[in-house]
Structure formats: C-alpha cells, structure tokens
Amino acid sequence: MRLLPLLLLGALLGGCASTPNNDPSGTWINQAAIDAARESGRLREALLAYGPNLEWHIDPERQQASYSNGFELAEGRLQSAGEGRWQVTFYGDYKEQLSIQNGELVQVASGYWPEQHFTRFQGSGEAKPLGSSFEQALYRDYLGGDWLIEEGLGQGGLVRFNSDGQVQGLPGAERFALCLAGDCAAMSGEHDSIWLQAGDQGSPWLFVHEGNRLRIFEAQNRAQFDEMPEYQPGPQRWLLKRR
Structure with a gap:
C-alpha cells in the first residue's frame, strides 16, 4: 500500500524538477563577451561581436527593466x-523583447540590436550601480591574477588588477578602468584602452593583451588641438607577464 504514495511523490518531485525557471529577476551580464575577450585578448572586438549591451537588471515587482552598454x-x-517572455518599453515607445532560454536571458534580435x-x-546580492556587475566580472576574468613587470618602471615588481577597479x-x-564604449572608444579607434589614475590625476593608455602578456603604451594624440583626440600607440611603458 505504500508503493502508490511513493510513486505519486516521485512523479510530483520529477514534475517540479523539470519545470523551467522562468524568473527573470536580478542582474544579468554578457558573459559571452567576457569569455571572448579573455580567450582572444581583444576587448573591443569581443564587445562589438557579442554586445553592444553588457548588463540587464530586471525587477518584475516594480515592472522595471534597465540595461547598460558601458x-x-x-x-x-x-x-x-x-x-x-517579456516586453520592455522605453522612452519614445522604443521596445525590446526578452526571453528565458536554457537558463539564459536572451535579448531578441530587433531593428536596433542583434540577438x-x-x-x-x-554576486553578493547587495544593490550595485547598473553596469558595475559586468565590469567586476570582466576585470576578474580578463585582468585577474598577479602580473610581473618584465619591462618598464618598477621592473621585477608584481601588479594586481582588482575587480573593484583598484x-x-x-x-x-x-585605479584603472577599461574602455567599454562611448567617447573613449571613439578616441582610441581599433585599439584597446585603459584609464590609469592616481589621486585626482589620470590619463588614457593603449594596451595589447597577448595571452599571458600585457603591453601598455603611451597614448599619443594625432588630432589637431580643436579636434576630438585620436589616440595611437606611442612608446611602450610596461610589459607585464601573468604569473
């Protein structure tokens, strides 16, 4: 007589286990872009190939959805x-379609963006500014670990890029910040760029990420004084090797 209840319980649990989790709430990041940047070393190319949007924050209770493209x-x-499936309506009646597929949040292809x-x-679950979760994951996966200064000022020392931007x-x-989009990307063109800052003073640099090596170059402005800056690699300042 105990067999029937056990079979019913098994069927119930099996049905619960097979039910897809379609809850969109929380923060979602473009991990595909991060993975591509880590594997190829080319940050701008990865963002263009898998972006342009980098992070979504979904709050069904408030009927709100927000995204950042860097x-x-x-x-x-x-x-x-x-x-x-969900629809997000923005100012000006511009709309985006979202869905949950195989545990991922999918932004459906539209006239504005690809899929x-x-x-x-x-993460920890604490509230963070929109876009900061993607940056945290990118900094960890792309620049994480210890780097040895093989050439340049401080040769022989160890460098660590932390996920919080320090x-x-x-x-x-x-502090540092990788260029993801906007003016810094327009000014550096096809080159990857990084902002380095001490105290209140900072400046852009260009870099090449090659496997376990990171080359950092001075950013030389080729534009006229009344034009938007156009940076090209200047002298190499550092060669770092990941340990």
Whole structure:
C-alpha cells in the first residue's frame, strides 16, 4: 500500500524538477563577451561581436527593466508577453523583447540590436550601480591574477588588477578602468584602452593583451588641438607577464 504514495511523490518531485525557471529577476551580464575577450585578448572586438549591451537588471515587482552598454543607461517598463517572455518599453515607445532560454536571458534580435545572451550574475546580492556587475566580472576574468613587470618602471615588481577597479604595484597608478564604449572608444579607434589614475590625476593608455602578456603604451594624440583626440600607440611603458 505504500508503493502508490511513493510513486505519486516521485512523479510530483520529477514534475517540479523539470519545470523551467522562468524568473527573470536580478542582474544579468554578457558573459559571452567576457569569455571572448579573455580567450582572444581583444576587448573591443569581443564587445562589438557579442554586445553592444553588457548588463540587464530586471525587477518584475516594480515592472522595471534597465540595461547598460558601458556608456548609456536605459530604464523601461517591463510587461509579460507570455510564458518566459517579456516586453520592455522605453522612452519614445522604443521596445525590446526578452526571453528565458536554457537558463539564459536572451535579448531578441530587433531593428536596433542583434540577438544577445546574458548570464545571471552570481554576486553578493547587495544593490550595485547598473553596469558595475559586468565590469567586476570582466576585470576578474580578463585582468585577474598577479602580473610581473618584465619591462618598464618598477621592473621585477608584481601588479594586481582588482575587480573593484583598484590596481596595486603599478607605479603611478592606484585605479584603472577599461574602455567599454562611448567617447573613449571613439578616441582610441581599433585599439584597446585603459584609464590609469592616481589621486585626482589620470590619463588614457593603449594596451595589447597577448595571452599571458600585457603591453601598455603611451597614448599619443594625432588630432589637431580643436579636434576630438585620436589616440595611437606611442612608446611602450610596461610589459607585464601573468604569473
């Protein structure tokens, strides 16, 4: 007589286990772009290939959805469009379609963007500024670990780029920021760029990420004084090797 209840319980648990998790709430990051940047070393190319949007924050209770592309932030009104599908309406009646597919948040291809995939961010759960979760994951995966200064000022020392934007061991720098989009990308063109800052003073640099080596060059402005800066690699300042 105990067999039937056990079979029913097994069926119930099996049904629960097979039910897809279509909850979109939380923060989602463009992990595909991060993975491509880590594997190739080419940050701008990876962002262009898998972006342009880098992070979504979804709050169904407030019917809000926001995204960041590394330069702009946009907030829209979230509405259900059926099981596992949502529509986000932004200012000016501009709309985006989202869905949950195989545990990923998918931004459906539209007249504005190609299809893009986002992975749920596994963080501490504390509220963070929109876009900072993607940056944290990118800094960790792309520049994380210890780097030895093989050439340049501070030769022989160790450098560490932290996920919160702090840098240790790089002479003349306390913080850094990778260029993701916007004016800094326009000014550096096809080159990857990084902002290095100490105190209130900072400046852009260009870099080449080659496997376990990171070359950092002075950014030389080729534009006229009344034009937008156009940076090209100047002399190499550092050669770092990941340990």
